[in-house]
Amino acid sequence: MPSTASAWKRKDLLALRDLEVWEIEHILATATAFKEILSRPIKKVPSLRGKTVINLFVEPSTRTRASFELAASRLSADVLSLDSDRSSFTKGETLKDTALNLQAMGTNLVILRHAAAGAAQFLAERLEAGVINAGDGAHEHPTQGLLDLFTIRQHFADVRGLKIAIIGDILFSRVARSNIWALLKLGAEVTLVGPSTLLPTVFNQFEVDGNRVKLSHSIDDVLEESRVLMLLRIQHERQQKTLFPSLGEYTALFGLTADRFKRCRPDVVIMHPGPINRGVEIDSGVADCANSVILEQVTNGMAVRMAILYLLSGGQGPQGVAA
């Protein structure tokens, strides 16, 4: 297993399904070093000085975009953020042309959020610049998966055999997919929970080296055994109207209510990628309780994104960070 920084060869970060275990460990170790920097009074290092990072957010986002923007700034990169509503997409320019134009301006890294699955890979195949997938449709959101893993690691030294439940709209969730692949690779026991329409049985084919996900259509069956409950945002938009009856029924059947929370282990860790719907997938009080690490996830997201920007820019791994 290569463990030296020089083994990191990737130009892009597109999907956790693609990563080797050592690559995931390498990112997490580098993120640990950056987290230390974030605790300093002056939170800035010169690692990416002279590099240009573009946040290309073709689909709206607040948290992820802000996190990437701050992460790149703290590494001293020149950062530019572009939104779909203010960019040439509204004038009909293709994604390829937009990206080639940005590259022609000397961009080193493009961070892409896009509603279409595969959009990040599409760009990565066409750009010399590195591409970071900041969420592509229902495919993956690898930096979210990594920051979730980083957060879990802060509470549990070893995730091997750790019982983790991911609850909600699995079918349309890129967060779920990135977490599933990362957690399976690291040996966690993953149970997916959701209504049968949002958790089709095909998910039981998700496995890595014999570690296969379990499926459940009852949150009550996983409350007592789970060490980590990862809740997903549930939406009831036009295209989802045929998939479940109402948010009220969802909360009744799958919400982490105060009553259900009482049945959890006292040390259960409660996670949510945000933005949360208080009172829908999670009770408001539970979201704010001591077991909730939702804001820790946000803080860790900065460190993880700094690590990824750093590694994709040729950084040398954790030992190179300390300076």
Place this chain on the structure above:
Amino acid sequence: MSIQERAPHIPALRLTGGRVIDPASKRDAVGDVHLLGGKVVDPALHPGTEWTTIDCAGKIVSPGLVDVHVHLREPGGSAKETIGHGSRAAAAGGFTSIVAMPNTRPAVDSIDTVAWMRRKIESEAVVNVFPTGCLSVEMQGEVLAPIGSLKKAGVVAVTDDGHCIQNNELMRRAMEYARMFDLPVLDHCQDYALTAGAVMNEGYWSTVLGLRGWPAIAEEVIVGRNAMLSELTRTTVLCQHLSSVGSVRILREARQRGIPIHGEAMPHHLLLTDETLQGYDTNYKMNPPLRTEADRQALLEGVADGTIEVLASDHAPHTRHEKEVEFDRAPFGIIGLETELSVFIKALIEPRVIDWPTLISRLTIEPARILRLDKLGKGTLAPGADADVTVIDPSLEWVVDVEQFESRSRNCPFDKMPLRGRAVLTIVDGHPIWKL
């Protein structure tokens, strides 16, 4: 290899020494085929003719291949394809007769558009091109197209291909009405509500890739509907580009009950599965989508047992810039005419799913009969038939290079694929029009 200029006079040709396969006349033997004055002839009746001999030893001499499902994009889409380019692609692929789908702009739902197409075919096409007309006005699925007038103007079938009439009352009436003119109905089987936003087969790979799944049931419910309506109306129906286990099963049962319903399969569905979409390459995006290995096997079985009688390409050209976009945004479809025969050989002959006579039959007389092209002299080498012949070298090895294509488009998933077997000579109306 190139398109040949037509000689001022039709040559008298003797194709000699090839394996002549003509399923319509149950002929499969080494022998000669004589072409004179644009017809297949018995040489004994034409003594004293000076024949130009073409040596076909080691080759297969077949009736000119027929593809009843191509998109030539004219009128309205000439950046993708034209009648001229599309017909040259057909010639290069060994096809002497092709049937053009009516989903053009404007759609072929008026006699003026049919007349425009026929003039264009007359001046530009190097193979026989047969137009089809729409079932519904502008293919909107709401109002019957003037099917009787379209027939008089020269269409050989009616279809809303690319679209599917969702209203069962309208579909019933369209079938009843078309039957009055002995026009077959070709149907693109797709339930819209079940496929809203869908871009690839619903299954493991759509789930991994996060792409919206297109369930097989969306095709099967329409195949089932068509079987019931065909039984009710006794109208000849061809279910186009079948892709799933269930469709083959429904079709097989319907045909066993004597319903005049037929099925069609495409090269890509017989060779590829949805696993190929892992790279989000839009050249694997088609409608209906590539499905699973079980579906592929069911289609092979359907072709072998005769449930599926028609093999065709669904040649669907799109420009590079249209295809080079995010997967969700790319148009469905791939070109097929210039790889079709070779891919069928790879999918059907090499693994011994069917033999050569069966392959030729599914590419000539069977589709010709369903679309009544046999009555126009197509699909056979019997004396009196039109002098349309395809000479195939079954062992020729070649590597697909889209840059060599006659088609105007390049959206082909088989680029760089090594293939075996290819048309080496295409003869239309007695004129050699393409030689390798």
